[in-house]
Amino acid sequence: MSKTSDKSFLPLDMVSFRDESKAVIDFIADYYKNIEKYPVQSKVEPGYLLSKLPDSAPYSPDSLEDVLNDVSDSILPGLTHWQSPSFFAYYQASSSTAGFLGEMLCSAFNVVGFNWISSPAATELESVVLDWMAKMLRLPSSFLFSGTGGGVIHGTTCEAVVCTLAAARDKALKELGDNWENITKFVVYASDQTHFTFQKAAKLVGIPPSNFRFLQTSFATEFAMSPELLRSTIEDDVRSGLVPLYICATLGTTACGAVDSIGELGRVANEYKLWLHIDAAHAGNACICPEFRYFLDGVELASSLSMNPHKWFLTNMDCCCLWLKEPRFLIDSLSSNPEYLENNASKSNVVVDYKDWQVTLSRRFRALKLWIVIRRHGVENLMRHIRSDVELAKQFEALIAEDERFEIVVPRRIVLVLFRLKPKHGLDGNELNRKLLDAINCSGRAFLTQGVVGGIYAIRCVVGATLTEERHMKDLWSLIQEKARLVLLQYSP
Amino acid sequence: MSKTSDKSFLPLDMVSFRDESKAVIDFIADYYKNIEKYPVQSKVEPGYLLSKLPDSAPYSPDSLEDVLNDVSDSILPGLTHWQSPSFFAYYQASSSTAGFLGEMLCSAFNVVGFNWISSPAATELESVVLDWMAKMLRLPSSFLFSGTGGGVIHGTTCEAVVCTLAAARDKALKELGDNWENITKFVVYASDQTHFTFQKAAKLVGIPPSNFRFLQTSFATEFAMSPELLRSTIEDDVRSGLVPLYICATLGTTACGAVDSIGELGRVANEYKLWLHIDAAHAGNACICPEFRYFLDGVELASSLSMNPHKWFLTNMDCCCLWLKEPRFLIDSLSSNPEYLENNASKSNVVVDYKDWQVTLSRRFRALKLWIVIRRHGVENLMRHIRSDVELAKQFEALIAEDERFEIVVPRRIVLVLFRLKPKHGLDGNELNRKLLDAINCSGRAFLTQGVVGGIYAIRCVVGATLTEERHMKDLWSLIQEKARLVLLQYSP
Missing domain, CATH: 3.40.640.10 (Type I PLP-dependent aspartate aminotransferase-like (Major domain))
Structure with missing residues (x-):
């Protein structure tokens, strides 16, 4: 009955810990490598997972391979990819290698x-x-x-x-x-x-x-x-x-x-x-x-x-x-x-x-990851990180401001750009921008959310996901222009 | 200014993500391998870390090697090792490979x-x-x-x-x-x-x-x-x-x-x-x-x-x-x-x-780890896990009950064994057991805490850390007997 009598069951065995953890690291690295291939906002329908998973727990263990296959087949399609470089919604949950290492140590010590x-x-x-x-x-x-x-x-x-x-x-x-x-x-x-x-x-x-x-x-x-x-x-x-x-x-x-x-x-x-x-x-x-x-x-x-x-x-x-x-x-x-x-x-x-x-x-033990994030980047790079995102947001705001179909709703203070299509032909501006946002998000190529201020429905673009580079901002701007053309076309006389 | 203009700074670069994560996995596996070498309850004095760490953040990045060396030299001595097989205090924060893998995926998706x-x-x-x-x-x-x-x-x-x-x-x-x-x-x-x-x-x-x-x-x-x-x-x-x-x-x-x-x-x-x-x-x-x-x-x-x-x-x-x-x-x-x-x-x-x-x-995304824990063990092994711990607690309770110097204070219901040295020679039983618990914990060979019920100070032994095996229970019992002898000797006429 005691643990030693049954060596077949070792929930924290060092050999399998090392092997399995490294297999998952590879899985994660591949996920990041392919992250631009997924629609940023998940396209699944409510209840999608219920049909994919058994309705009770397995009696016998499943292999790690089976579990990771199910993560690929059942979980990934249902994720909204906060780490995607084209995620501009809500706020940035910006991960990093250093933050991840800190989380690993925290979870392993489990104090x-x-x-x-x-x-x-x-x-x-x-x-x-x-x-x-x-x-x-x-x-x-x-x-x-x-x-x-x-x-x-x-x-x-x-x-x-x-x-x-x-x-x-x-x-x-x-x-x-x-x-x-x-x-x-x-x-x-x-x-x-x-x-x-x-x-x-x-x-x-x-x-x-x-x-x-x-x-x-x-x-x-x-x-x-x-x-x-x-x-x-x-x-x-x-x-x-x-x-x-x-x-x-x-x-x-x-x-x-x-x-x-x-x-x-x-x-x-x-x-x-x-x-x-x-x-x-x-x-x-x-x-x-x-x-x-x-x-x-x-x-x-x-x-x-x-x-x-x-x-x-x-x-x-x-x-x-x-x-x-x-x-x-x-x-x-x-x-x-x-x-x-x-x-x-x-x-x-x-x-x-x-x-x-x-x-x-x-x-x-959350302090561990913050400590490692600070040490692995140094104040120098952390400032560089902030500044480069602000610069991207600034450039993006300028693109919006130069296009006369659009307007900046509230001036940017840091990395949140709040903009909208100007109301046109007596159309309801809120409805117009709701349609534009839907069209952008349905494309799967970016994910943004809305903000409503002073009764005005506007589109929020928060710049700063870890993997976002200049090219993603350019893609975003092309996507917005493309969808704006279509939405405006729908309404032209 | 933009991110692309400075490739030297990539907080989530795939090559270093893979390498650094695997280095940390090895670090963790070694930690578990050596976990019995550390005193279970940390022996540091209050303020120990202040003298070891700089009082402000580094301006330039530190290497991963430096960070891991500091974890070894500065953090490990200050941990109370909840994953030690000789941790019997508070409750079991029982980690497992499956739970760790789930945490990794949760942290990586970071949704x-x-x-x-x-x-x-x-x-x-x-x-x-x-x-x-x-x-x-x-x-x-x-x-x-x-x-x-x-x-x-x-x-x-x-x-x-x-x-x-x-x-x-x-x-x-x-x-x-x-x-x-x-x-x-x-x-x-x-x-x-x-x-x-x-x-x-x-x-x-x-x-x-x-x-x-x-x-x-x-x-x-x-x-x-x-x-x-x-x-x-x-x-x-x-x-x-x-x-x-x-x-x-x-x-x-x-x-x-x-x-x-x-x-x-x-x-x-x-x-x-x-x-x-x-x-x-x-x-x-x-x-x-x-x-x-x-x-x-x-x-x-x-x-x-x-x-x-x-x-x-x-x-x-x-x-x-x-x-x-x-x-x-x-x-x-x-x-x-x-x-x-x-x-x-x-x-x-x-x-x-x-x-x-x-x-x-x-x-x-906490569900991920619970899902993986259930799938990788299956109900079968999860029950086996519970039962083997209960069996160890039962055997330990029997050892205590057989030794006439000790008594079980409240009968065990599951895995918590509440015991004490019987008061002797008109000595204050609470004081005696406080001394015994101190002696056990100071040894660094196990860590237990106290419970006070009906005015009686007793020693709590919670069985069930993931790595605990029969031999650790035997070691614990030897340790308790050894320290009990010393404490009782101190008081003998």
């Missing part, structure tokens, strides 16, 4: 670093790398471990927002005398461009949805949040007996890439003692380049800041850096000390126990 | 399957695999997609509990007339053995901490929750004008492996219309074997059930399966539909959009 003692290296490397990253972004020392703050790696921005909202909530509850009923008085502020996850997170932590303020934005400010509107809304809420709690400012909004002015919003937030969080998920990556650092001007006024190296920083999913000026508020809200996790290191109070900085207990 | 269209295969494989798993556990069809329910893969139990709590909360708020002030009336129930994450999650979703009930357990019921106490506590709360909301029952508690009776608790929960969640994080894995399936008796009375294949099911971190009888309550609570994610498939309502089943938007 669970919930507290320091459960794997000191996992905790300490995370703290080191967050300070490295903070220095690359020239954050004030109030956000660094080597200063008076600190940081943690979460999976995604959503998690960072949930945790900081909870910290702000519990800090305010305490200040109001620990009466939980005050939870219904808290108000949170965002613009109508802020990522929807913020609204979801606010409700999740128990803020009444009616206390969520969407501050309206417009073309006049290129969809940045208005500090005046923030101030007057806060004052209205205070007059109504509510308690302004938290504001989320964004560097690079999802729909159109708008950049909120942290400095101006920060002064209002500080005046009314709100928690200011900066969601720099995507655009934050650009701030390692001196010429983009001004986006972060005023960051010293914020309570917390998050950015995602899994977006555009060559770090495979998932990885979100969160820095806080006063981590103790996060820890006050999220810590717990059951007897079964007691240990001398934690009791000494000289170590970080990351379980108290996040929602979950268990956590992967 | 973000937040909705169906963003990668249909990621969504559909997840639904398929959850039904496979549900069938292996013989769950009622009310939890299956092929029945009337459905499931999702979260990272951890904590996430599953947060989401189901939010679903229960929002369902109840609606029933009470959509007045958010009722949030302060909700009461949640657990035993004093329930995992601490449940309390953390309840507070996170805005349930007042004073409305959290810890039902006391004792040796008399082997620390299982009392249905009578649950009933009387609920009735007290109702009399006080509170609203009983949610109860978490556990199969295999953390400290001592207690198993709550789902059937008995379920009847009480159903009578008072509470949401019953079953946390089967660890012990749920055993339920694929017919002889352990009785733990799940009464599961038809539950609203939701979670179990973690990353614990003991040969699936590398992280992977938590959550099934729900009525997923619509989860979706009602967590869904959102911003314009930039609109698509025809979602509008058709025939697809699953997993972003509405979890906290975060972005998500990794």
Whole structure:
């Protein structure tokens, strides 16, 4: 019955581990080599996989060959290829060899670093790398471990927002005398461009949805949040007996890439003692380049800041850096000390126990991949990477702007180009561009998504997939022109 | 400036991808080969890594060789080796070749399957695999997609509990007339053995901490929750004008492996219309074997059930399966539909959009590894794996029980053996066992942690790391005896 009695079953045998892993590496390398052959957006119909797979688990093992054949035949056709050089949708989940190597090591060590003692290296490397990253972004020392703050790696921005909202909530509850009923008085502020996850997170932590303020934005400010509107809304809420709690400012909004002015919003937030969080998920990556650092001007006024190296920083999913000026508020809200996790290191109070900085207990050793990404590229190449994508986006924007059938809907700030076919012959511009986007995506030669701002349906082109080169941008532009001709032809008198 | 103009910088070049990945595979295989040479629990001092690493990121790239040397010299000494065959602490984060291969493919495809269209295969494989798993556990069809329910893969139990709590909360708020002030009336129930994450999650979703009930357990019921106490506590709360909301029952508690009776608790929960969640994080894995399936008796009375294949099911971190009888309550609570994610498939309502089943938007393709783990082992070997670990735990328990210096503190239910040195000469038993555990862990030859039940400090031995064989159990027993002799000698008159 015991393991030794049955050598035929070894789930982690060194010989097969080596052979099988290398076979999968070859499989993956071939996938990347052929990636341009697949339609970027999957063309399968809903339910396609149900008919291809058995409806229950196999009783006996399948061979690796069978599994990889099924990956080729059943899984690949159902992938939307985020690593394709012609993927311009949503955001870039930019992988790299270095990020992949980091993920391999993380998965192989498979340590669970919930507290320091459960794997000191996992905790300490995370703290080191967050300070490295903070220095690359020239954050004030109030956000660094080597200063008076600190940081943690979460999976995604959503998690960072949930945790900081909870910290702000519990800090305010305490200040109001620990009466939980005050939870219904808290108000949170965002613009109508802020990522929807913020609204979801606010409700999740128990803020009444009616206390969520969407501050309206417009073309006049290129969809940045208005500090005046923030101030007057806060004052209205205070007059109504509510308690302004938290504001989320964004560097690079999802729909159109708008950049909120942290400095101006920060002064209002500080005046009314709100928690200011900066969601720099995507655009934050650009701030390692001196010429983009001004986006972060005023960051010293914020309570917390998050950015995602899994977006555009060559770090495979998932990885979100969160820095806080006063981590103790996060820890006050999220810590717990059951007897079964007691240990001398934690009791000494000289170590970080990351379980108290996040929602979950268990956590992967994500710092490893970020560390390897930074080391294998160096700041030098990481800046080059950002700059070359910005350059491609700039060139693409110029092509659009030169073609009189098109217009740029909101000026590009970094790598998001928001454009559309101009309305024509009294046609509905939104309908026209919906058709154009459908035609582009159905071709399988590129994948882009839409953004709607000020009632205008526009096409988002986010430049920066790892494998994207100049020729892919040229192909994209040819494809857009080709489909635009067809769509416009359909409507000509 | 563009990428093509600088071929010296290719973050995902196929030749180096292949070579470097294979070099890392060899590195990992060597790590596993030598894993018994490392102290299981890391021996580093707090802050050890700060002195070894530069305090800011390198400007120029480092070679892979340098990085791997640093992993050997700086990271490995700071790891607590969860994959060591002599790791008996916390729980098993049991990796396998199959799980590792799945992680590699997930990381390489690096798709973000937040909705169906963003990668249909990621969504559909997840639904398929959850039904496979549900069938292996013989769950009622009310939890299956092929029945009337459905499931999702979260990272951890904590996430599953947060989401189901939010679903229960929002369902109840609606029933009470959509007045958010009722949030302060909700009461949640657990035993004093329930995992601490449940309390953390309840507070996170805005349930007042004073409305959290810890039902006391004792040796008399082997620390299982009392249905009578649950009933009387609920009735007290109702009399006080509170609203009983949610109860978490556990199969295999953390400290001592207690198993709550789902059937008995379920009847009480159903009578008072509470949401019953079953946390089967660890012990749920055993339920694929017919002889352990009785733990799940009464599961038809539950609203939701979670179990973690990353614990003991040969699936590398992280992977938590959550099934729900009525997923619509989860979706009602967590869904959102911003314009930039609109698509025809979602509008058709025939697809699953997993972003509405979890906290975060972005998500990794975790189903891939669970699918490969199941296929490469088959149900046959997965059962054999569970059974051989149980057999090792049983043999170990017998060794302890035969030695009159020791006692089993709570009878073993599955693979957790909770034991201690009997108090002697009027010595404090807790102090004695604390010393024994320290001595064992300091040896570096094994790593175990403690559980405290009914005021008694005991040593937890969780059997089931992937590489553990009979000889490691024998070594452990020798080590325990050796250290027990020394500790007892210290105290002899």
